[in-house]
Amino acid sequence: MNVHATPSQTVGPFFSHALPWPGGPLVVGEDAPGAVWLRGTVTDGAAEPVPDALVETWQADAGGRLSGSGFRGFGRCPTAVDGTWAIRTVKPGTVGADEAPHIAVSVFARGLLNRVVTRIYFADEPERNAADPALVRVDPQRRATLVAEPAPDGYRFDIRLQGEGETVFFDV
Amino acid sequence: MSELYPDESAQPPLAWPAYRSTRLRAPSRPLTVMPHSRTELTGPVLGDGRVGELDHDLTRQHAGEPLGERIVVHGRLLDGDGRPVPHSLVEVWQANSAGRYPHDGDQHPAPHDPNFTGVGRCLTDADGHYRFVTVKPGAYPWRNHDNAWRPAHIHFSLFGRAFTQRLITQMYFPGDPLFYQDPIYNSVPEGARERMVSAFDLSETVPEWALAYRFDLVLGGAGAVFEDTSVFEEDE
Ligand SMILES: [Fe+2]
Numbered sequence: 001m002n003v004h005a006t007p008s009q010t011v012g013p014f015f016s017h018a019l020p021w022p023g024g025p026l027v028v029g030e031d032a033p034g035a036v037w038l039r040g041t042v043t044d045g046a047a048e049p050v051p052d053a054l055v056e057t058w059q060a061d062a063g064g065r066l067s068g069s070g071f072r073g074f075g076r077c078p079t080a081v082d083g084t085w086a087i088r089t090v091k092p093g094t095v096g097a098d099e100a101p102h103i104a105v106s107v108f109a110r111g112l113l114n115r116v117v118t119r120i121y122f123a124d125e126p127e128r129n130a131a132d133p134a135l136v137r138v139d140p141q142r143r144a145t146l147v148a149e150p151a152p153d154g155y156r157f158d159i160r161l162q163g164e165g166e167t168v169f170f171d172v
Numbered sequence: 173m174s175e176l177y178p179d180e181s182a183q184p185p186l187a188w189p190a191y192r193s194t195r196l197r198a199p200s201r202p203l204t205v206m207p208h209s210r211t212e213l214t215g216p217v218l219g220d221g222r223v224g225e226l227d228h229d230l231t232r233q234h235a236g237e238p239l240g241e242r243i244v245v246h247g248r249l250l251d252g253d254g255r256p257v258p259h260s261l262v263e264v265w266q267a268n269s270a271g272r273y274p275h276d277g278d279q280h281p282a283p284h285d286p287n288f289t290g291v292g293r294c295l296t297d298a299d300g301h302y303r304f305v306t307v308k309p310g311a312y313p314w315r316n317h318d319n320a321w322r323p324a325h326i327h328f329s330l331f332g333r334a335f336t337q338r339l340i341t342q343m344y345f346p347g348d349p350l351f352y353q354d355p356i357y358n359s360v361p362e363g364a365r366e367r368m369v370s371a372f373d374l375s376e377t378v379p380e381w382a383l384a385y386r387f388d389l390v391l392g393g394a395g396a397v398f399e400d401t402s403v404f405e406e407d408e
Pocket residue numbers: 012014267325327
């Protein structure tokens with residue numbers, strides 16, 4: 001590093017007319033093969049829903065390819081008044097030989113001076129999850145906070161910013 | 173100081189009680205260090221599809237011109253090695269010249285401006301340069317503490333080339349008398365706060381038309397490392 005990074009500041013409360021767009025949550029089209037909904041709720045340290053967060057996702061396509069090949073890979077969804085968000089996507093393929101399928105997540109909100117970063121893993125990949133080089137660094141008691149559970153139309157992944165069941169956040 | 177700011181990156185801590193909204197939202201556990209995989213070292217390429225013809229000019233998005241002091245805001249997007257980040261999406265949003273956002277949650281009793289939405293987008297050029305035309309945003313009150321006011325600011329959102337470089341920040345104006353009482357500005361360690369303050373730029377003013385401010389942005393993260401690898405080229 002020879003120049004100094006610009007500090008982060010909060011996204012603030014008033015971004016909903018600026019950052020979200022209708023296609024933002026659709027990483028893939030509604031009818032894309034293998035498309036699933038990835039849904040969750042963002043809650044705070046009082047277990048109350050966070051109605052003004054922005055959830056962004058970044059991932060490989062089903063073949064493990066990151067960007068290129070026409071796959072956007074990026075999803076953006078603001079939380080609703082009840083703290084819920086949803087991204088339409090496909091389960092990613094493998095990007096590294098020993099890695100489990102995963103999706104990188106950024107959460108921005110009023111009250112977060114910097115984004116918090118986490119990863120979504122998948123409950124139907126227990127063996128690969130057990131060997132994943134990032135997941136093995138996580139306290140075993142807290143690993144479940146990074147694992148999306150199957151749901152009727154895809155997967156469920158809740159994000160708890162603080163307190164009981166706090167989601168594991170990564171230093172990237 | 174070093175306890176409050178454990179890393180040397182000059183980023184604000186997540187837990188900063190003077191900014192009240194952090195109290196129930198900042199994670200209480202330490203962050204987990206992770207080995208980067210290709211997922212973190214690549215990032216979305218959000219190009220022309222996200223940028224409309226007039227998105228860079230916030231004064232021309234409605235039938236009439238917005239009220240306020242017309243300004244040019246420009247600068248360069250750089251990586252941590254000082255290299256320009258070309259063709260990268262820059263998103264901005266701001267209050268109008270009276271300090272009001274067109275947002276239901278903004279209850280500040282200042283006038284809305286029907287000719288100003290306060291949202292802009294552009295791509296950096298081949299040299300990492302970006303340029304917006306807008307009006308100077310007003311300061312606005314908020315309820316963080318008694319008689320609290322945010323210094324005038326423009327929100328910036330940057331992607332760079334990699335997930336590690338993703339940045340949302342705020343650009344301030346030089347000499348703002350409100351800095352001293354703003355916990356958001358002051359959450360950044362002394363010595364790094366100035367990096368968020370634009371500079372008056374006479375060279376980019378447009379005579380008899382607009383003043384100008386320069387704001388260069390430097391992205392952190394390890395993404396630039398990937399640039400020289402075949403993997404990144406393949407992804408382009
Ligand atoms: Fe603001």
